Amino acid sequence: MEKNIKRKRKQKKRRKILKIILLLAAALLAAGAAVFWIFDIRQVTVNGNQYYTAEEIEDRLFPNALEKRTGWVWLQERLGNKKEIPFIQNYTVELTGPHSVNVIIYEKSYAGCIYYTGNYLYFDRDGIIVDSYDTLIEGVPVIEGLGFEQVVLYQPLPVDDPNVFAGILNMTQQLQKYGIKVDRVKYNSKMEATVYMGNVRVKIGSSKYLEEKIAELYSMLDQLEGQSGTLHLETYDKDGNHDYFSFIPD
Template structure:
C-alpha cells in the first residue's frame, strides 16, 4: 500500500511543476516581450510628446503594451484626461505602441493667483497650470473666482461669460484657423473688446456685428503687417466701407482702409487708398454743393469759435459730427446736410 502511494504522488508533482513552469514562461512573455520600449505620439498640438506619454501611461501596468491597448479601448478611458477628447493606442509590435490623441481646442486662458486657467471653445476649464503654452492668447480685464477643472470659467455675470465664450469661438474660427492669433484679448471697463497683436491693437467695441468685424479684420491683417498703430472698428455697421487706422501710439497719422480690399494688400495700397478716399471726399463735397465757404466762422463775445451755416443755423461744434458712415457729406442730390449744424440745405 505504501508503494502505491508513492507512485501516485509523482505524477501530481510533475503536473504541478509543469503548471508552474508554464505560468513562469507566460509571465516572462507577458511582462518581458510585451514591455513597451518605444512610444510614438501623434495628434498633439499644445502638449509635448513627453507630457502626453507621461499622462497616458500614468499607472504601473501601463508599460505593458497588451494592458495599455486594452485600457484605452474602453469608452471612458480618457475621462480623467480633461485636455483630451479621446485617446487611441495601437500596438505596432509587442514592445512598440503608437498613441494618437485628440486634444480639445484651447481658445485662451485667464489668470488667477499666478496660475493660468486654460479653457476650451465651450468655456470649460481644461487645465490649471503655471506653464505658458505657446500660441494661446491671454484674456484680460475679466474678474473671475477660483477656477476648477471641468467647470465653466467662473465669471459672475453670466451674460458677460456667454459673450466671452461666443467671441472666443469666433476669434478661433475666423482668425485662428487662418493663422492669425492675438497675443492678448482684453475687455475694458465697458466690456468692449480690444485685440492686441505684436505691433498693433484693434478696437472692436461691443459684440454687435462681431463676426463681420473679425472677417474684415482677417482680410485687413496683410495690410497691417508693415504698420504700427490702432485699427478702429468700434463704430462698424452693415454699411461700413472704410475703417480708420491711426498710425503710431498717439495716432499721429490716419489712414483709411477699404474693408472690401482683396486680401494680400500692403501698406502702400493703404496709403494709395487713403489718397483716393480723400479725392472722392472732395468730389462728393463739390457735388453736394458744400464747401467751407457755404458757412461763416466767427468768434463770439466769450472768445468761442462759432459757425453759421447757409441757412443761418449757429453752432459751437467744430468736429463735423454729421457725416455718413463713409465719412462723406450726406446728400440726396438736391441738397446736403451741413456737417457742423446738421441742417438740411438745398443746393
Template sequence: MGRRRKWALLSLLVVILLAFFCIKKYCVIKEIEVEGNKRATADEIKDYIFDKSYDVNTLVFWIKSKFEKKKSIPFVATYDIDMISSTKVKITIYEKDIVGYMQYMGSYIYFDKDGIIVESSSELIEDVPLITGLNFDNFVLNEKLPVNNEDVFNMILDLTQNIRKYKLSVDKIYISEEFESTLYIGNVKVLLGSSDDINQKLSDLSDMSDKLEGKSGTLDMKEVDRDGQGYAMKVK
C-alpha cells in the same frame, strides 16, 4: 513521489524563468506613435505616460493601461491607447479646449468656452489670447471662474472663434464692464465695441490686417462699415 514532485517543481520554475526572460527580452515596446497633440510634443507625452523604465515592457504596459488611472498631462483632457502589436503602441491625444488665459499671481490661468478653469501653469501658450477686464477674487481648478455675469464667456467664445476663423494674430482682448471689447494687435488698439456684427467687423479687420503691420495707433471699429467708407484710425 518526492523526487517526481521536486523535478516537477524544478521544471515549473525553469519554465517560469524562461517565460520571464522572454517577456523581458522580447516583449518590449520599440515604437510609440502619438497623434492629436498640438501643445505638447510627442516626447513630452511619452515621458508622462512611460514614466517608469519598466513601462516599455509590453505586458506591464498593457496591464497598467487597462487597470490604472490615466496619467494627468497638462492641457490634455484624455487620451486613448491602442496596442498595434507587441512592439508598437498608438496614443491618441484629446487636448483641452482653451479659449483664453488670464494672469494671476505669477501664473497663467487657462479657461474653456464655459469659463471653467482647465489649467493653471507657469507655461505660456502663444496661440491663446490674453483676456483682461474680468474681475474675480479667487478661482478653483476645474470650476467656473466666479464673475458677475457669466454671459461674458459667450462673448469671449464668439470673439475667439472668429479670431481663429479669420486667422488674426491677437495679443490681448480687453472686455469692459459694458461688454465692449478691444483687441490689441502689435501696437494697434482695435475698438470693436459691442458684439453686434462681430463676424463682419473681424472679417473687415482681416482684410486690412496687412495694412496695419508696422502701424501704431487706435482703430475705431465700433460701428460696422456698411457704406464702404472704411474705418477711422488715429495714428500715434
C-alpha cells in the same frame, strides 16, 4: 483487476493532458514575458495635440526604458493608469505593432484665462476657473477688464453678468478658427473688446457681427505685419461698405 488498470490509464491520460496544458500555459507566459521585456516602443504617432508637440507628449508618456516596453504600455492602458498632464483632459494609447503606438490626445477646452497673483487661471465656457498654472498656453487669450477682486479655483469668476462668458468663448473660437494669435483681449465696462496683437490694437467693439469682424481682421493680417497703431472695426457695416474701418498709426 481490469477496473484498476482502466482507472490507472485514465489517470495517466489526465496527467498527460494536464502536463500539456501546463506546458502551453508556460509557453504563453514565456511569450508574454518576451513581449514585455524584449519589444520596445520606437515609433510614436500623436494626434489631437495643439498645446504640446509630439516630442513633448512622447517624453511625458514614455520617459524611461521600462515605460517604453510594449507589454508595460499595454498593461497600463488595460488598467486605466493615466498620467496627469497639464491642459490634457484624457488620452488613449493604441498598440499598432510590436514597436509602434498611436496616441490620441484630448485637450482641455478653455474660453480664456486671467492673470492673477502670478498665475494664469483658465476658465471654461461657463466662467468656472478649472486650472491654475504659471505658464500661458499659446492660443488661449489673456482676458482683461472683467472687474473682480478675488477668485477661487473651481468656482465661477465673480462677474456681474455671467452671460459675458458666452461672448468671450465666441471670441476665442473665432480667433482659433482663423488661426489669429493675440496677446490679450481687453473689455471695457460696456463689454466692448479690444484685441492686442504685438504693437497693434484692434477695436472690435460689441459682439455684434463678431464673426465678420474677425474675418476682416484675418484678411488684413499681412498689411498689419510690422505696424504699430489702432485698427478700428467697431463700426463694422455688414452691408458691404468698407469705409467703416480705419487704421491709425501711432
